[in-house]
Amino acid sequence: MVAVKETVEQVKQLDVDQYKYGFTTDLEVDKAPKGLNEDIVRFISAKKGEPQWMLDWRLDAFRRWKTMDEPQWARVHYPKIDFNDSYYYAAPKKNAAPKTLDDVDPAILDTYKKLGIPLREQELLAGVQTSKVAVDAVFDSVSVVTTFKEELKKAGVIFCSISEAIKDHPELVKKYLGSVVPVTDNYYATLNCAVFTDGSFVYIPEGTRCPMELSTYFRINEKNTGQFERTLIIAEKGSYVSYLEGCTAPQRDENQLHAAVVELVALDDAEIKYSTVQNWYPGDAEGKGGIYNFVTKRGDCRGANSKISWTQVETGSAITWKYPSCILRGDNSRGEFYSIAVSNGYQQVDSGTKMIHLGKNTTSRIISKGISAGKSQNTYRGQVSAHRKATNARNFTNCDSLLIGETCGAHTVPYLESKNASAVFEHEATTSKISEDQLFYCRQRGLSAEEATALIVNGFVKDVLQQLPMEFAVEAQKLISISLEGSVG
Amino acid sequence: MLEIRNLHVAIEDGSKKILNGLNLTIRDGEVAAIMGPNGSGKSTLSYVIAGKDDYEVLDGEILLDGKNLLEMEPDERAAAGVFLAFQYPLEIPGVATMTFLKAALNAQRKGRGEDELTTPDFMRRVKAGAEKLGIPQDMLKRGLNVGFSGGEKKRMEILQMALLEPSIGILDETDSGLDIDALKIVSEGVNALRSAKRSFLVITHYQRLLNYIVPDTVHVMSKGQIVRTGGKELALELEANGYADYVTNAAA
Ligand SMILES: Nc1ncnc2c1ncn2[C@@H]1O[C@H](COP(=O)(O)OP(=O)(O)OP(=O)(O)O)[C@@H](O)[C@H]1O
Ligand SMILES: [Mg+2]
Numbered sequence: 001m002v003a004v005k006e007t008v009e010q011v012k013q014l015d016v017d018q019y020k021y022g023f024t025t026d027l028e029v030d031k032a033p034k035g036l037n038e039d040i041v042r043f044i045s046a047k048k049g050e051p052q053w054m055l056d057w058r059l060d061a062f063r064r065w066k067t068m069d070e071p072q073w074a075r076v077h078y079p080k081i082d083f084n085d086s087y088y089y090a091a092p093k094k095n096a097a098p099k100t101l102d103d104v105d106p107a108i109l110d111t112y113k114k115l116g117i118p119l120r121e122q123e124l125l126a127g128v129q130t131s132k133v134a135v136d137a138v139f140d141s142v143s144v145v146t147t148f149k150e151e152l153k154k155a156g157v158i159f160c161s162i163s164e165a166i167k168d169h170p171e172l173v174k175k176y177l178g179s180v181v182p183v184t185d186n187y188y189a190t191l192n193c194a195v196f197t198d199g200s201f202v203y204i205p206e207g208t209r210c211p212m213e214l215s216t217y218f219r220i221n222e223k224n225t226g227q228f229e230r231t232l233i234i235a236e237k238g239s240y241v242s243y244l245e246g247c248t249a250p251q252r253d254e255n256q257l258h259a260a261v262v263e264l265v266a267l268d269d270a271e272i273k274y275s276t277v278q279n280w281y282p283g284d285a286e287g288k289g290g291i292y293n294f295v296t297k298r299g300d301c302r303g304a305n306s307k308i309s310w311t312q313v314e315t316g317s318a319i320t321w322k323y324p325s326c327i328l329r330g331d332n333s334r335g336e337f338y339s340i341a342v343s344n345g346y347q348q349v350d351s352g353t354k355m356i357h358l359g360k361n362t363t364s365r366i367i368s369k370g371i372s373a374g375k376s377q378n379t380y381r382g383q384v385s386a387h388r389k390a391t392n393a394r395n396f397t398n399c400d401s402l403l404i405g406e407t408c409g410a411h412t413v414p415y416l417e418s419k420n421a422s423a424v425f426e427h428e429a430t431t432s433k434i435s436e437d438q439l440f441y442c443r444q445r446g447l448s449a450e451e452a453t454a455l456i457v458n459g460f461v462k463d464v465l466q467q468l469p470m471e472f473a474v475e476a477q478k479l480i481s482i483s484l485e486g487s488v489g
Numbered sequence: 490m491l492e493i494r495n496l497h498v499a500i501e502d503g504s505k506k507i508l509n510g511l512n513l514t515i516r517d518g519e520v521a522a523i524m525g526p527n528g529s530g531k532s533t534l535s536y537v538i539a540g541k542d543d544y545e546v547l548d549g550e551i552l553l554d555g556k557n558l559l560e561m562e563p564d565e566r567a568a569a570g571v572f573l574a575f576q577y578p579l580e581i582p583g584v585a586t587m588t589f590l591k592a593a594l595n596a597q598r599k600g601r602g603e604d605e606l607t608t609p610d611f612m613r614r615v616k617a618g619a620e621k622l623g624i625p626q627d628m629l630k631r632g633l634n635v636g637f638s639g640g641e642k643k644r645m646e647i648l649q650m651a652l653l654e655p656s657i658g659i660l661d662e663t664d665s666g667l668d669i670d671a672l673k674i675v676s677e678g679v680n681a682l683r684s685a686k687r688s689f690l691v692i693t694h695y696q697r698l699l700n701y702i703v704p705d706t707v708h709v710m711s712k713g714q715i716v717r718t719g720g721k722e723l724a725l726e727l728e729a730n731g732y733a734d735y736v737t738n739a740a741a
Contacts, residue, residue: 436542441579443563444539444572445589445649446597455592459583459632 021279025111025221029140032089034224038062041194044089048163048197051170061183061193068187074350075379075411076319078255078292086257088195090140090222104145111139111219132212133244134159136200138229140222143198148212155211157241158203162230165201172203176234180263180300180327188259188294188321192228196261199229204239204270213469215244220280220291226257233263235270237303242273244472251281251289255318259294268303268330273311275468276324277476280316282483287346287375290318297324301333301362309336310353311467313476315483318347323381325354328362328390335364338467340476342483343376343408352381352413357393357423366397369461372408373484383415386423393423401431402460404453404484454481491515491538491657491688496549498530498537498713503545507533509713510549515657515706518685522699522724523692525710526732531692532576534710535659538690539573540566553657568600570656574646574663576692581633586645589633590615594652618651622678623671639666647678658682659690664698676701696728711735 032043041062045055070081092105134148136159143161152159158169166173183193200216220227235241245262258280264272274297283290293316299308310324326335337353355364364384372378378401386393401410412429434456442452458465458477465473491514498508507530515521523531537544538551540563551558558566581589595605606614619629622644634642643663650658660679664672679689679702691702699707699721707723708715709732716735717723 435579438579438581440539440541440563441575442581442589442593444567444575445593445653446564446567446600447593448562448564448596451592451596455584455589456581459581462583 021281023114025107028093029222030089030091030093031087031222031225034087035084036086036088036195040088044195044197047089047091048166050163050166053170053174054166057178057183058194061190062195064184065187065190065194068184068190070187074321074381075377075413076321076348076350078319078348081257081292083191085224087222087225088228089197090225092139108137108139111221134212134214136161136214136216138198138200138216138218140197140220140225140227143200146200152211156205156208157210158201159214160201162196162199162201162232165232169201169203172234173201173232176232176263176265177230178263180265180298181261181296186296189261189296192230192259192261192296195226196228196230199231199260200233201231202233202241202243204235204241206236207238208236209239210241213242213244215246217246220256220258224254224256226259228258229260231260231262233265233272233274235264235266235272235306237267238269240271242275242469244275244277244469246277246279251284253284253289255283255290255292257292257294258317260296262295262297262324264299264308266299266301266303266306266308266333269305270303271307271309272299273309274299274324275472276310276312276314277472277479278312278314278316278320279479282316282345282347283318285345287318290347291316292319293317293322294319295322297322298327299325299335300327301330301335301359303333304330304359305332306330307334307336309338309467311336311338311464312340312351313464313468313479314339314341314349314351315479317349320347320349320351322351323353325356326364327356327358328364328393329358330362331359332361333359334362336467337364337366337368338464339368340371340461340464340480341369341378341380342371342373342480343378344372344374344483345376346374347376349377350379350381352379352383354383355385355395357384357386357390357395360389360391361393362390363394364396366395366399367463368397368399369464370399370401370410371404371457371460371480371484372401372410373404375407377409377411379411379413381413381415383417384425385415385417386420386425388419390420391422393418393420395423395425397425397427397429399427399429400460401429402457403431403433453484457481457484490517490552490554491690492550492552493534493538494550494552496534496537496551497547498533498544499547501543501545506547507544507713508537511710511714513708513715515688515690517688518683519706520683520689520691520702520704522704522707522721523690523710523715524694524707524724524727526736529710530713531710532661533713535573535661535690535692538566538659539563539571564596565600567653567655568597572650572653572655572658574643574650574658574660576661576665578634578642578646580635582635584633585630586633587615587629590629590649590652593649597653614652615648618648621651621681622648623674624648640668640671643667644671644675644678647675651678651682654682654687656686657688657690659692661692662694663691664693664695672698673701696724699724709735
């Protein structure tokens with residue numbers, strides 16, 4: 001019992017001292033005035049030099065947003081957000097319009113380096129990473145640079161910031177933006193439509209296998225600033241892309257808002273693999289500060305035999321509200337959701353997925369592993385539905401929770417809905433605890449309490465870690481240990 | 490050498506006393522057997538030596554080669570040479586047996602200030618050890634003890650002991666759940682580890698095990714004390730007469 005108490009103590013201490021990415025970068029910034037109104041929406045659009053259609057789209061979204069209410073159904077509690085008490089645009093001044101890496105403020109390059117994301121292509125190649133990864137680096141409200149653009153262009157792949165895409169590829173953006181997550185989908189998504197500032201755009205042409213991993217690294221640096229990113233990925237017929245998203249933010253006493261929208265479109269025989277390692281600042285030991293993460297991620301398996309797979313490792317944020325989903329529209333399409341959600345301290349996680357079976361012979365698989373420690377609350381919320389026409393829809397859901405200590409909570413909220421008698425949904429759920437007997441057994445073999453906890457937790461999440469691209473699996477494993485331990489890592 | 494003097498132990502919350510002034514010395518290279526009725530405190534003794542938290546030591550000391558074990562954490566005791574083969578080995582889902590063995594071995598080496606083993610070196614040792622105990626290779630890839638039969642779990646305990654090379658191996662009813670062939674294999678595994686420096690504390694209910702692992706000394710435990718000590722023939726006597734004498738004696 002003492003062993004468990006000690007572990008729980010260590011786990012409690014994690015946060016501030018353990019959050020390695022809490023530093024800030026001092027930069028001169030270009031900011032919108034504080035607050036949220038139509039002028040701010042116009043300000044953002046003007047800063048981006050957007051065409052009129054984009055501004056109209058934003059203004060329409062903003063007017064609709066004002067009529068909407070914040071959703072209350074999630075198992076998360078926080079004081080009412082004053083949306084006027086925040087900045088909606090902040091960009092490093094020196095970074096007005098960098099063309100190449102040499103134009104990027106060295107302080108920003110340094111920041112990414114410190115975060116373990118080298119942006120210089122030669123550094124990337126010289127590094128330990130075995131395969132190439134192209135990076136779009138988003139700093140507060142702007143994309144500062146996108147690497148390997150030229151090389152990707154040769155393969156016909158478009159990888160750029162969404163701001164550039166709006167200017168350079170308006171026909172694609174017009175066709176697909178808002179086609180997966182409608183403007184009025186939900187409160188936060190609608191807000192995002194009005195004030196999104198940057199994010200990534202990916203287009204993989206027909207029959208193309210993207211020659212390298214693509215990734216976006218989001219960094220919130222400015223105080224009191226919300227980050228509203230927008231990502232759109234389109235995989236044409238028979239194409240394939242693997243995309244990874246990472247996020248961190250400095251330690252701040254105030255809560256900061258992050259409300260992203262990610263839309264994926266997979267056409268016939270295309271496959272998109274989307275992985276996230278989310279490590280926003282979670283708040284301190286008393287639950288002060290941390291990011292409010294309200295995210296709408298959805299993939300549309302629009303074509304026959306298409307496949308979308310979401311893998312997420314969630315360790316950060318004070319509040320996580322996030323349900324990466326798949327609309328299985330094409331016949332024989334497949335959706336996957338693999339998730340590890342770690343909560344500690346006072347973190348609150350309400351996360352899960354939706355698998356919406358519309359086409360025939362569609363299959364989906366959900367593997368969710370929740371780990372709760374400290375005083376955190378961790379909820380899995382998952383919806384699986386089969387439409388009337390979704391003959392032979394199949395879903396398998398496995399949802400496991402692991403509790404560390406006595407003061408945390410784990411909750412599972414599945415919603416199953418089938419309108420087609422041939423649909424088969426399987427649901428398995430377990431809740432377990434790291435037992436003091438298991439810990440003692442490991443320690444008798446020579447492992448310290450922290451090593452033992454890390455080993456047991458890694459065993460618990462193994463199935464999901466295996467889904468991550470190799471380079472990131474190791475990173476994620478370390479991150480999970482750091483999130484849970486006082487002294488490991 | 491393991492020396493236990495006047496050991497008094499209660500359950501952590503103080504509600505029940507289990508060991509009542511236990512004395513026991515095991516010399517280097519000695520195999521000591523402990524027999525005794527259910528609930529007499531045999532497993533408790535093994536847990537207290539290994540450092541389990543559920544118990545409170547009220548008095549007495551435990552020294553391993555002169556070092557005070559009671560001041561050490563369980564993992565420090567392991568690195569100092571204490572190994573406990575559990576009566577009921579625990580399952581660790583998702584952690585491949587091989588991974589666990591490597592983590593344990595390297596943690597102990599680190600604890601003793603030694604270098605980690607190289608992977609080929611480690612693999613060689615595991616393979617050789619597993620073969621001797623009749624443990625198939627694919628079992629080493631499975632989650633530790635997950636879905637293992639009772640007998641397989643016990644063999645795995647002995648494999649761990651062989652790899653970790655402790656100075657005292659405590660076997661808590663390792664024979665229970667073993668079929669006759671497995672009993673022989675496991676006993677051979679233990680005998681192969683016997684050496685002039687390594688001692689064993691073998692807890693068992695059955696004289697049969699002691700035909701294979703022949704003890705130097707046999708101790709009878711009752712109500713948290715060693716109430717009689719003798720040679721290997723004492724086990725035969727117990728088998729014939731049971732514990733009736735000791736239970737009443739200790740109570741008197
Ligand atoms: N953690 C505990 N909490 C409560 N009671 C305990 C605890 N550990 C041991 N006991 C009690 O102490 C006594 C001794 O138990 P122990 O397991 O040491 O006996 P044993 O000699 O190993 O028995 P067996 O031969 O059945 O394995 C028993 O009455 C047992 O119920
Ligand atoms: Mg026992």
